[in-house]
Amino acid sequence: MSRKLLLFHFILGHNLIIDTFFSICKQKKYHDNKIRNSCRKGMVELLSYSPLWKTMERRGITTYTLIVEYGVNPRTINNLKHNRSITMITLERLCKILNCSPNDVVTFEESTDMEDQ
DSSP states (O other): OOHHHHHHHHHHHHHHHHHHHHHHHHHHHHHHHHHHHHHHTTSOOOEEOHHHHHHHHHHTOOHHHHHHTTOOOHHHHHHHHTTOOOOHHHHHHHHHHHTOOGGGTOEEOOOHHHHHO
């Protein structure tokens, strides 16, 4: 085979690999977006931070106090208010600040809607 033909095969094969990679990425992104969109629509609610708000009220701590005095990121507060996931480090910090256990911060609710999808 000539060098030009080998180069063509290499480029064609390389493009095929890249196309396959992007195809897989698009499928994964579609799947992630489908789950994310179903969560936004309220179809799937697994996390609930309702115990956190009750614990904060009992301890006399506000979200303002968490942000100003304890350095909790406002974006984290937003995630908590919208029942989005937080890191284990954040959960640990909240437990230390509030002097409580993780059960006093978050509950996991089972959803039958997820099984139907």
